Amino acid sequence: MRDLDYLKLLSKEYPNVRKAGAEIINLRAICGLPKGTEYFFSDLHGENQSFVHLLRSSSGIIRAKIEETFGQMLSENEQLELANLIYYPDRVLAKWHKERKDCADWKKVTIFRLVQIARCVGRKYTRSKVRKKMPQDYAYAIDELLHSDGKDIDKRIYYQEIVNAIIEIDAADCFIMALCQLIQNLTIDSLHIIGDIFDRGPRADIIMDELMNFHDVDIQWGNHDISWMGAAAGNTACIANVLRIATSYNCFDVLEDGYGINLRPLSMFAAEVYGDDNCDCFRPHLLDENIVDCVNPDLAAKMCKAITIIQFKLEGQLIQNHKEYNLNERLLLDKMDLEKGTVKIGKKVYKLKDTYFPTIDMKNPYELSDQEKELMHALKVSFVHSTLLQEHVQFLYSHGGMYKICNNNLLFHGCIPMNEDGSFMTVHTKDGDFSGRKLMDYVEQKCIDAYFLDPREHEKEKKEAMDLMWYLWCGPHSPLFGKDRITTFEHCFVDDKEAKIERYNAYYSFSNDEKYVDQILKEFGLPEKGTHIINGHVPVEVKNGESPVRANGKLYVIDGGLSKAYHKKTGIAGYTLIGNSHHLALAVHKPFVPGREVTPDIQVTEVFERRIMVHDTDVGKKLLSQISDLKDLLEAYKKGLIKENNLYK
Incomplete structure (x- = not known):
């Protein structure tokens, strides 16, 4: 007892x-x-429109439920209209009001159809759980309609009067929206985000708002997330990196409109210092248009160059202060010969595409100029005092981590660093040596320290933890990066393709082999049978024959390129891994086009031997x-x- x-x-x-x-x-x-349906997404990279659509459409499952429920009763167009109503009820209702399609009969039919869909997606949950997911204002009426029996003559008028009353008091719009919200909530029981919410796409802040409003979500940090988390904590190298990527991808709305980051000091500095420079090496990728903060591409290029040079200086300072990082080979500013227009990388000398660096003192190339120091102080203040950014980062901490073990699945973004012989790589730190699961636990604790330690009591420990946040973004032994080096400098200033090669950690070869996947699962206390590793980070090049399912079905790489920047590379527009009580399935997405229903291809990849129940x-x-x-x-x-x-x- x-x-x-x-x-x-x-x-x-x-x-x-x-x-x-x-x-x-x-x-x-x-x-x-039966167990609830789990959804796994990875590498969202700020693609808010695509992700919100996938979330509200349950990656095509709602569309399938409509077809399952109504079959030949509704035409293809009627099914699409109903699907779009469920995804975007406020938008569709406004359109129908404008077109005068909202008569009483239409409202009754629509409510009936939505009730049928809600009944379909909610049938494997308890009545209590369904009720908890209902918008409270209409919970009683929805609950009664969901459990109505059309054959019960005594109650038929009762159910009709519920609908009649809703329409008579002009509450139909609110009731329809409540039903649509319930259907969305019931279709996805839990949501797993396998890293990289930020960078490249237009509005990561909107994605974070959606996640914060979702009923059950967890997040495994990616290296792009860590960079933003480091920036929010005040790490200036992370701040510079975040701004470099944002200016490079023309993502000004997320900074100024989303997080209220004041970019005026950067734009003024860039215009002054690089006013006569065309900054051709820093022309922004124009994948998305800014709606609120439209920046001229010429100025964007100057801003990108300005913050990139500052980033290289700040990174150089970190590398010099942390010998344990073993990153001296990334100190490249002092390897430039501006008179000859060359740079020495390793044992080779390469021609520089750009030699105009008015803020670099070649006698002390990693020292910020006085103007740059003032600029970074202003930008740091803007980041650490952004209320919304701090709320989002705190949510990343409260709902996230380096990895998660969930229902016999091991979730992490990047890799478990491995040696060339297949053993776990030992990473040497000031706190000792770590490998495998202990490395992941150590790194997670350091990330927590970087944000939450009180600098008045733990100044040294907090600074070292904050510096490590930058290393996790791009360090060769980082579980979140998983490459031998990051070639940002080479991509900016060198044409040679060989100089830009980044070699993946041995994990990415061994993770194709079931034997080594079992080794990793064992390291995390999981059995060999009925378990999976689910990660992202590396886009699956489907068009070149790569498969997201590896190691005899034990490992899923679900980075299918949701970001528009990767569509050409992968040939698709992302994956969703869906795990219900019967099977695992991959939804293969096509590029999102606003206003057009693009239903993904759903491929069942594993059928369970028996149905998985809650127990x-x-x-x-x-x-x-x-x-x-x-x-x-x-x-x-x-x-x-x-x-x-x-x-x-």
């Missing part, structure tokens, strides 16, 4: 045999239900533990060890 003190605490919530017994019955019933899941294990506690409490009541209370309530 459990400790009596613990059972006495439990008795406050379940004060008598009747209450405890009722909860056991409830939990046992829940354990006998098989992590949630189920917790419920079974609660049942065991409640049984002990029942026994304590029956033996008189704890007195019952509120017997008649």
